[in-house]
Amino acid sequence: MPDAVDPAALHQPVLLAEVIEHLAPASGKRVLDCTLGLGGHSAALLAAGAVIVGIDRDERARTLALGRLSAFTERFSVRAGTFAAVAEELADAGEGFDAVLADLGVSSMQLDDESRGFSMRSIAPADMRMGDGCLDTALSLIDRLDEGGLADVIYRFGEERLSRRIARALKQARLAGTLESASELAAVVRAVVPGHTHRHPAARTFQALRIAINDELGELERLLAVLPRLLKAQGRAVVISFHSLEDRLVKNAFREGRARGIYDECARRVVVAGEAELSANPRAGSAKLRWAVRSSLVQPEVRA
Numbered sequence: 246m247p248d249a250v251d252p253a254a255l256h257q258p259v260l261l262a263e264v265i266e267h268l269a270p271a272s273g274k275r276v277l278d279c280t281l282g283l284g285g286h287s288a289a290l291l292a293a294g295a296v297i298v299g300i301d302r303d304e305r306a307r308t309l310a311l312g313r314l315s316a317f318t319e320r321f322s323v324r325a326g327t328f329a330a331v332a333e334e335l336a337d338a339g340e341g342f343d344a345v346l347a348d349l350g351v352s353s354m355q356l357d358d359e360s361r362g363f364s365m366r367s368i369a370p371a372d373m374r375m376g377d378g379c380l381d382t383a384l385s386l387i388d389r390l391d392e393g394g395l396a397d398v399i400y401r402f403g404e405e406r407l408s409r410r411i412a413r414a415l416k417q418a419r420l421a422g423t424l425e426s427a428s429e430l431a432a433v434v435r436a437v438v439p440g441h442t443h444r445h446p447a448a449r450t451f452q453a454l455r456i457a458i459n460d461e462l463g464e465l466e467r468l469l470a471v472l473p474r475l476l477k478a479q480g481r482a483v484v485i486s487f488h489s490l491e492d493r494l495v496k497n498a499f500r501e502g503r504a505r506g507i508y509d510e511c512a513r514r515v516v517v518a519g520e521a522e523l524s525a526n527p528r529a530g531s532a533k534l535r536w537a538v539r540s541s542l543v544q545p546e547v548r549a
């Protein structure tokens with residue numbers, strides 16, 4: 246894909262107005278954008294005067310976002326790596342933020358880039374790595390795990406009740422040399438999953454493999470654990486998730502944090518996209534936003 250592209254056209258930021266409302270950016274406020282992507286949310290936060298540190302594990306996203314936001318270099322810097330590792334480093338260095346944003350999952354650019362194997366139509370090898378910090382591709386994970394281990398991954402991260410059958414079919418296809426591309430992976434799953442729903446029969450399996458390869462839930466757990474140390478008093482956090490496994494982690498962390506006095510307030514209900522956004526950007530259909538406001542009281546065990 247050539248780089249003479251308009252980053253704004255590659256990914257539309259979801260729930261933009263709601264992110265701005267809950268992060269309340271203003272001149273000089275420090276914001277950590279844990280999932281910079283194509284810089285859509287960061288562009289709006291910078292326009293409101295904020296100072297942004299953006300993190301992304303995907304080199305291409307970092308390059309495109311840096312280009313898009315080059316007018317703001319005095320207030321915008323980028324860190325490579327996974328958000329859990331970078332956020333822990335920043336907290337250990339005593340850095341504080343007025344707001345932290347995490348817009349989880351993959352960007353439309355990553356999904357649409359056929360060479361990366363995220364899409365079920367892709368004829369490229371089933372890779373599915375977002376970028377830095379991944380041990381496996383989808384294919385090497387299928388090869389490395391035994392059938393039972395693979396079934397566990399598909400069950401746990403895809404909530405797929407036919408996980409055993411699917412794992413057996415995937416292992417057999419690898420042995421037979423008929424599974425290399427993402428579209429072949431989708432076809433192997435489709436052949437053993439009966440019935441038709443509105444979702445592709447392989448959607449849960451793709452979700453499971455992607456979550457496992459990119460350690461998406463581990464990354465989120467570590468971010469939620471370090472968040473209280475990163476936020477200044479009355480600092481605001483917003484997390485946007487795209488499936489129930491993530492949303493459950495966010496909901497529990499914010500509610501428990503509130504009960505322990507770490508957060509003064511948190512979302513009682515999940516915030517979702519309105520009609521206008523849904524018709525303009527179907528990807529917003531599964532987006533769930535939760536927010537929390539850091540308490541002014543900083544307990545010693547949280548700072549430890």
Ligand SMILES: C[S@@+](CC[C@H](N)C(=O)[O-])C[C@H]1O[C@@H](n2cnc3c(N)ncnc32)[C@H](O)[C@@H]1O
Pocket residue numbers: 256257258259279280281282283284285286287300301302303306326327328329348349350351352353375376464
């Ligand atoms: C949904 S997109 C973010 C889009 C962005 N908010 C925008 O408006 O353009 C998620 C981005 O976060 C990155 N990402 C996901 N998980 C990550 C992690 N654990 N560490 C660092 N980057 C991550 C992905 O590479 C992707 O570029």
